[in-house]
Amino acid sequence: MASTTKVERPLPTLPEGWSAEKDFKPVGKTTGSTQRTIEPVGPHFLAHARRARHKRTFSEDDRIQAQEKAKNIEQNDDSDVSEPEDPMMLQREAKDWKSQDHYQVLGLSKYRYKATEDQVKRAHRKKVLKHHPDKKAASGATEDDNFFKCIQKATEVLLDPVKRRQFDSVDEKADVEPPTKKEAQKNYLKAWGKVFKAEARFSKNPNVPMLGGDDATKPEVDEFYNFWYNFDSWRTFEYLDEDVPDDNENRDQKRHMERKNANARKKKKADDNARLRKLLDECAAGDDRIKRFRKEANAAKNKKKADKEAAEAKAKEDARLKKEAEEKAAKEAEEKAKTDREANKKAKEAAKNAVKKNKRVIKGSVKDANYFASGGEASAEQVNTVLNDVEIVQSKVDPEEIAALAGKLNGLKVADEIKNVWAEEVKRLVGAGKLKDGELKALA
Amino acid sequence: MAANGERKAVAPDQRCAIGLTFGNSYSSIACTIDDSAVVIANEDGDRQIPSILSYVDGEEYTGTQAKAFLVRNANNTLVSFRDFLGQDFKSIDPTHCHAAAHPQDANGSVAFSVQDKAEGDASTLSVSEVATRYIRRLVQSASDYLGKKVTSAVLTIPTNFTDKQCEALIQAANNADLEVLQLIKEPVADVLAYDARPEAILEDKNIVVADLGGTRSDVAVIASRGGMYTILATAHDYEFAGVHLDKVLMDHFAKEFMKKNKDVDPRENARSLAKLKAESESAKKALSIGTNASFSVESLAEGIDFQSTINRLRYETVARNVLGGINRLVEGVVKSAGLDVLDIDEVILSGGTSHTPRIAANMRNIFPESTQIQAPSTNPSAINPSELQARGAALQASLIQEYETEDVDQSTHPAVTTVAHITNAIGVVSTAVPARRTIHINGPKEGGDVLIKVIEGNTHIKVTKPEPKPEKKDEEKDEDDSDFSDDEEEEEDKREKVWKSGETLAEAAIRGLKKGSKVEVTVNVAADLGVTIAAREVGGKGGVRGNIAAP
Numbered sequence A: 001m002a003s004t005t006k007v008e009r010p011l012p013t014l015p016e017g018w019s020a021e022k023d024f025k026p027v028g029k030t031t032g033s034t035q036r037t038i039e040p041v042g043p044h045f046l047a048h049a050r051r052a053r054h055k056r057t058f059s060e061d062d063r064i065q066a067q068e069k070a071k072n073i074e075q076n077d078d079s080d081v082s083e084p085e086d087p088m089m090l091q092r093e094a095k096d097w098k099s100q101d102h103y104q105v106l107g108l109s110k111y112r113y114k115a116t117e118d119q120v121k122r123a124h125r126k127k128v129l130k131h132h133p134d135k136k137a138a139s140g141a142t143e144d145d146n147f148f149k150c151i152q153k154a155t156e157v158l159l160d161p162v163k164r165r166q167f168d169s170v171d172e173k174a175d176v177e178p179p180t181k182k183e184a185q186k187n188y189l190k191a192w193g194k195v196f197k198a199e200a201r202f203s204k205n206p207n208v209p210m211l212g213g214d215d216a217t218k219p220e221v222d223e224f225y226n227f228w229y230n231f232d233s234w235r236t237f238e239y240l241d242e243d244v245p246d247d248n249e250n251r252d253q254k255r256h257m258e259r260k261n262a263n264a265r266k267k268k269k270a271d272d273n274a275r276l277r278k279l280l281d282e283c284a285a286g287d288d289r290i291k292r293f294r295k296e297a298n299a300a301k302n303k304k305k306a307d308k309e310a311a312e313a314k315a316k317e318d319a320r321l322k323k324e325a326e327e328k329a330a331k332e333a334e335e336k337a338k339t340d341r342e343a344n345k346k347a348k349e350a351a352k353n354a355v356k357k358n359k360r361v362i363k364g365s366v367k368d369a370n371y372f373a374s375g376g377e378a379s380a381e382q383v384n385t386v387l388n389d390v391e392i393v394q395s396k397v398d399p400e401e402i403a404a405l406a407g408k409l410n411g412l413k414v415a416d417e418i419k420n421v422w423a424e425e426v427k428r429l430v431g432a433g434k435l436k437d438g439e440l441k442a443l444a
Numbered sequence B: 001m002a003a004n005g006e007r008k009a010v011a012p013d014q015r016c017a018i019g020l021t022f023g024n025s026y027s028s029i030a031c032t033i034d035d036s037a038v039v040i041a042n043e044d045g046d047r048q049i050p051s052i053l054s055y056v057d058g059e060e061y062t063g064t065q066a067k068a069f070l071v072r073n074a075n076n077t078l079v080s081f082r083d084f085l086g087q088d089f090k091s092i093d094p095t096h097c098h099a100a101a102h103p104q105d106a107n108g109s110v111a112f113s114v115q116d117k118a119e120g121d122a123s124t125l126s127v128s129e130v131a132t133r134y135i136r137r138l139v140q141s142a143s144d145y146l147g148k149k150v151t152s153a154v155l156t157i158p159t160n161f162t163d164k165q166c167e168a169l170i171q172a173a174n175n176a177d178l179e180v181l182q183l184i185k186e187p188v189a190d191v192l193a194y195d196a197r198p199e200a201i202l203e204d205k206n207i208v209v210a211d212l213g214g215t216r217s218d219v220a221v222i223a224s225r226g227g228m229y230t231i232l233a234t235a236h237d238y239e240f241a242g243v244h245l246d247k248v249l250m251d252h253f254a255k256e257f258m259k260k261n262k263d264v265d266p267r268e269n270a271r272s273l274a275k276l277k278a279e280s281e282s283a284k285k286a287l288s289i290g291t292n293a294s295f296s297v298e299s300l301a302e303g304i305d306f307q308s309t310i311n312r313l314r315y316e317t318v319a320r321n322v323l324g325g326i327n328r329l330v331e332g333v334v335k336s337a338g339l340d341v342l343d344i345d346e347v348i349l350s351g352g353t354s355h356t357p358r359i360a361a362n363m364r365n366i367f368p369e370s371t372q373i374q375a376p377s378t379n380p381s382a383i384n385p386s387e388l389q390a391r392g393a394a395l396q397a398s399l400i401q402e403y404e405t406e407d408v409d410q411s412t413h414p415a416v417t418t419v420a421h422i423t424n425a426i427g428v429v430s431t432a433v434p435a436r437r438t439i440h441i442n443g444p445k446e447g448g449d450v451l452i453k454v455i456e457g458n459t460h461i462k463v464t465k466p467e468p469k470p471e472k473k474d475e476e477k478d479e480d481d482s483d484f485s486d487d488e489e490e491e492e493d494k495r496e497k498v499w500k501s502g503e504t505l506a507e508a509a510i511r512g513l514k515k516g517s518k519v520e521v522t523v524n525v526a527a528d529l530g531v532t533i534a535a536r537e538v539g540g541k542g543g544v545r546g547n548i549a550a551p
Helices: A043-054 A058-079 A094-099 A117-131 A133-138 A146-159 A161-169 A181-186 A188-202 A218-229 A251-285 A288-368 A380-396 A399-409 A415-431 B063-072 B127-146 B163-175 B186-195 B242-260 B270-289 B312-318 B320-336 B357-366 B388-400 B405-411
Strands: A004-007 A024-026 A033-039 B017-022 B026-033 B036-040 B052-056 B059-062 B077-079 B103-106 B109-114 B123-126 B152-157 B179-185 B205-212 B217-225 B228-237 B292-301 B304-311 B346-350 B372-374 B418-422 B435-442 B448-464 B494-513 B518-525 B531-537 B544-548
Touching (some): A094 A146, A117 A133, A181 A188, A218 A288, A399 A415, B017 B127, B036 B127, B036 B388, B052 B063, B059 B063, B059 B127, B063 B077, B063 B270, B103 B123, B109 B127, B123 B127, B127 B163, B152 B163, B163 B179, B179 B388, B179 B405, B186 B228, B186 B388, B205 B320, B205 B357, B217 B320, B228 B320, B242 B304, B242 B312, B270 B292, B312 B357, B320 B357, B357 B372, B448 B518, B448 B531, B494 B544
Parallel strands (some): A004 B435, B017 B152, B152 B179, B205 B346
Antiparallel strands (some): A033 B228, A033 B418, B052 B077, B205 B217, B217 B228
16 A cells, blocks of 8 residues: 655755754645545555545554454464374374375365365475474484374375375265254255265266255256256276286286276266265155145146136036026016916905995985985986986096095085085086086986 | 346355456456456357347357357347447437347337247347346356356446446346446446556556447546546547448448449348458458458358458558547547646557557557557557456456445445545645555755655646757656656657646655665645645654644
8 A cells, every 4th residue: 555656856955044843834735626536446445445434544544454464364374273183093004095084184174175275285284393203203202204104195195186086086074974864854954955065076067056945946956856866976986996016027917907996996986876866865755845846736737627627516506506596586476476466356356346335325325315306206217317327427437536426425415415516526527528518417 | 027226135255256348249257366357258268258149949149159140140139239228219329230130119118029939929128138138148158167156246337327227237137146246437447457467556647548349439537546546537439439440341342342243232231231241340350460351251242252351551541530530539538638648647448449450559649658558559468458347347346245235335335435636736646535645755865954845736738849958847856757758759849748836835854864865755635635744764763744734
């Protein structure tokens, strides 16, 4: 940050008589400023943003950054805390290097295939500092450099990419054992996920789909199983080869060993593939997601069928209900017609009776009025004309008017009143045009 | 589609970030490996991936493969769609889509109608959907290269992108399952790519970035102060760009063809035109590398094969208009920044068209000797201009990928980015505050007491007749080692930049300097324009410190 510019031109010497308090004299002020936008890009802007947001000055920020940097370096040093060394391991013979766990020798058991080259280098240095034969000799121990040789061998293997890959491919300590039933019960996917995460180190394709969680979609789960059932592994087993004799004398023996080794590798590779398949079968067998997807697929299929059936049943039911409703309506209509007919009949009879009764009243009224004869018995002819007129009136008017007329006449005994009523009625009928003037003889 | 306004965010520890330049004509992707940017080649082996999508029988093609389909399957090929993002149909320029799928009006926004499935009717794709599909392919290429899924990216945008366009771009990227860490301006990405080189020295300078692309040319003047960038002026041009260079070559070869075959104009048939264009573009590229290029097309028009050659001189003659336009553009933007060509310390040529040697030579002529021209033909150590932006974006991505999205947003907030810039130099050139500069000045040979005078400086352009040798005027210890900048031929006027001393701000004295020692002066300008000056002898103790109050 603190880059400096060099100016070649020498400074002028202090003029005579120049003096100021503390040798510093402010004279002027800066001219104004303009507001501009700086682009939020680049490392120096980041520093600027950090200062602006935390309200630090340049020197404060420099100090804090330096502290953090120092802290980071220290943390890096501490990151590979040394693992405890197994006393059995320290007793190893260097010539048995094939069977040694190189990661454990260097104290990198928890990293294994994940250990970076840098980590290996640092671990090696650390171990060398501790186990160098000269140091042991200095502390009075016997001249035993076996473990030191183990360390050198481990480093040689792990720093050579080819050899390291060969070792990694047979490094079964990095495998995660498939979960037991008890473990799987707790969190099935998580437990199995670890297994496949470890297995993924053998994949040639770096994009390995992982088991995923409960919320994985069907395509994701399908992709996982498809990928793993077609797993393309770089795993080789030449590390486990038996030593091929390196002398030129017995070529047949050498070739025989080579063939044997090649066959053994092939067999191991096949076994490994079978092992992975078995793992997958086991995992798939208990994978609730697959069951769920199958269930959902079935449900979807069944739903279609059920929907169809339900629709048919509903149509049937609807038809039946409709028929029933129709039948019921017909029945009701019939009954109603019947009762209506009877009621009509009764009403008609009642009306007839009423008319008969009214007619009787009317005729009676004429009789009561003594057929409008003035004094004495009415002559037969008079009676005849009056009754004839009454007949005509009765035939001209409808039952209601008869009823009204009967009402008016009913109870009247005085001949004049009866005659008045009749006269009014006749007048009304004439007015209504139902009777012709002079049609009636007696009642006019 | 993700809900609008909902930005995709990825936790910093799960990020895998790249730099992505999504251009109208070409796009690039870059990542950082061990702190240096590397441009990623896609599966076809291209580092500049044509921004083209093509659909043939339901298959999607991108890049060079899609470009080849411009001849046979133009209607289902989408080109030049980046600038349509977030634009209304009314405001787009569909010229460059003329020989491909045409943009259509979809309720005011832009869409394309292409046959993207093997069967059925053509479907209408919004420009956002097209961009999403294209970005998805770019991300896929990057993921394949890196071996892990790319989750985040820094994208570059032209300086004149509106907020709406930015939003549309972010949305399109999000839909492609890509988190946008930040959008950075293209010229700034170019500068960053140069400043991140290990050999680069941090110094205050004015830079002209000429981003000459396929369909547009953007020029920006950027002030770089202590590694912070301020854009002083920009210019955008759609008339002098790569396609126009193609156009002059097309016209040239079409005329050649017509000389041999009367009455057959290859420009009248769409397919012939597409062939002519494709070959012209490759001839142009060949002319950027060699001095001769051959041009040959089988069955150019009416079954007639055509073969011809062109040399660079001829090309530069026919392209004179376009090349001259680029010159004027650059000169204009320097002027609109209120600067003179003498003020420019560096010219960065970026974009595919910048490979043209003539453009770099023209820049060399426009700017004074002292100005560095960063182009492959003038500076052998220049970075490939086509890769600059992607590299800059990748560097920015590696810088900010450890930060939470919120932190990035806060840091790019105007409250942080908009700051006062002092107008006159205080031993430091006009710069953003707060700022700190340290300078070392030689003491007098015999040692003793010295006076340090801090004054404001001003540059101005001095024009002198050639005869008298001009004298350097700045006698003070201004940290800017204002070089003499000779320009033009001998007979012409000499123009040079000189520093004029302005008002004195403060005086300080250092007493008892040792022989041959140096004085270190640190000028610290606070955000409120208050100035702190500390002066001491290098390696010495104590020293003088004083404040100048804020105005």
